[in-house]
Amino acid sequence: MPTPSLRTENLTIRFGGHVAVDHVTCAFQPGELTVIVGPNGAGKTTWFNLVSGQLKPSEGKVFKGEHDITGQSPSARAKAGIGRAFQLTNLFPKLSVLENVRLVVQARRGVGPRALSRAAALTDIRDEAMGYLESARLADVADYPAAALPHGDQRKLEVAMLIAMQPDIFMFDEPTAGMSVDEAPVILDLIAAIKKDMAKTILLVEHKMDVVRALADRIIVLHNGELVADGKPDEVMALPIVREIYLGVGAEDEE
Template sequence: MTTAETVPAQPVLRVRGLGWAVGGAHIVSEVGFDVAEGEFVAVIGPNGAGKTSLFNLISGLVRPTAGTIELDQADITDTAPHRRARRGLGRTFQSSSVFPALTVAENVRLAAAAHRGTCLRIWRKAEADNEAWAATADALQRVGLAGRAAEVAGSLSHGDKRKLEIAILLATDPRIILLDEPMAGVGVADVPALTDVIRAVHRQEGRTVLMVEHHMDVLLGLADRVAVMHHGSLLTIDVPEKVMANPVVQDAYLGEAL
């Protein structure tokens, strides 16, 4: 693995020797890197490189067969996904994960209420949970969906559904956000606005972001560092300019210049 650029001695996220093998096949192998508080790390690589599998390991959806994961210097390798979320680790997925029959606001309020431990019993009026509703309104404002709060989520464009997913995350106040191909399926016209939302979450709010994405022009305008996955391993992690000029990285992309 290529030497990574130096980050603070006490990173918010630390991955060491992370591996995941299934039936003798190594899906992820010996991956290690640190992420600093407030940093934006883009994760790239050819299809099948192990990018989503890496996110599944970090978020706790699958258990690694080797290595460790630390959040704020605490070992979370065996911690359940919901407990990682409680610690401030948020995640979106390649496929849209909103409730299409609920309104935009209701989707966010469910996350806000769950994060705050609000009782969701059917005999309690949701309107009584003022704190969750305040968090909902704030999150929708930050992603540009405040004016569409009463609309059914299923009626949104794909790009706006992605914004809604980010609003759902923001309602839980995560410190670290894992975005798995947020531009997938988004129309060309919606990409700039979605990019602006992600940029604001990182730069204006100071949240730590790891993002898998194939739109290189989007990533290069957002990332502090770029991590390159190939055949389940980490080829390199460095500033975008050095990664794009790396001949090993170019070979990993079938010899095409990035």
Template sequence: MLETEGLTIRFGGHAAVDGVSCAFHPGTLTAIVGPNGAGKTTYFNLISGQLAATSGRVRLKGRDITTLAAPRRARLGLGRAFQLTNLFPNLTALENVRLAVQANSGRVLDLLGRASRHRDLADRAMAHLAAVALADRAAAVSATLSHGDQRKLEVAILLALEPDVFMFDEPTAGMSVDDVPAVLDVIAAIKARGDKTILLVEHKMDVVRALADRIVVLHHGQLVADGPPAEIIASDVVREAYLGGAAEAGHG
């Protein structure tokens, strides 16, 4: 479904991501881990189009998308949730998700149109809000939501876009303990469908153990380990040098 080949980006003389080749398959959840500065989020940015690669390739469903802008990649089925929320702050939670449903349906966006014309869109939007336990906050302006609720809203928007590839960049970062299960349950439900490809940057190893089919470890921008969770976690070198740092620290 998704593949990177020799993917590299250099900032001056520093390779933040250095020749990473990796393939991701439908029905699997791959956790991408590593200590601070390992290149995890930069790798995500290269895949989703927020950054342009210095060299290497990104392929989606066999198509070379390396030179395509982020919006075009999204329309082709690449969905991304960010470390920082990416919402329309002055619209309600429902309006944010309805716009995503509407965009995915191919209908002309019409914020001023009569709601009755788009009742099915609103109903679908409400279903996505319910999936992330936000139905009771549908009428709230997104800027007024707590950080945890904003993160859940972004996941609802991603669900509404119905991508083939879901990319979650530390989806539980900054959430309260009470908020975390709702998002993890949604990710588990997407995985259970068996037809989606999921990439997860996460530093909480209990989350990785619970969800991942596979762990990819980055360090200094290079892929240093790739395999089943039990095998990777059991590796003394990887656990001590990389997973230990990732479990204790934050962003990559």
């Protein structure tokens, strides 16, 4: 068995007497898209926050490859190849749409202000950033301030920025939340394109079952902070415990 791209070992966090994530152990491989599902309050976003470094665990560890990254900051994890898109947009609101993506490209390349004084370097970075905007269908608003975009376009911009980071591991927390039926397919197409790269690992928190069925190679179910199911989509969604806690279907409903 190859070394997982990402692994959590007995990952736990307590807030006072409440255990929000309870000894979750799981591993993920390159080329795999895993959807994390569960009812509200199940611990999905909290587990994401532990993996990406926004929260420190009470117990347990996080590994990227063979490296223990439990003590690393969110920025260090991002540099190591863990890319995170949040449930709420996380942009530079006063900068233009293009500048938001350009800064990501510049940081990834390690290009400083002096290098940007060279026209060739500036053009190359701008062209790469525009490519990401075109894939997210945002090229027409490249010069708009990010704050001026409607919510759906802000979500698309954040995904474009995440792709521009070129991480090994992509983490999406309800990427289509608040988006219209017409807007959501753009995000899903971007995720589907990432999925074609078998070197990438994708984790997706989602509650829309059409999205889950369209994209998932594997489903993990959290309930009250515990990992209660893990496997192929059809197998997991057919489990009685999953139908009861996630779909609200009990035995009496199937009679």
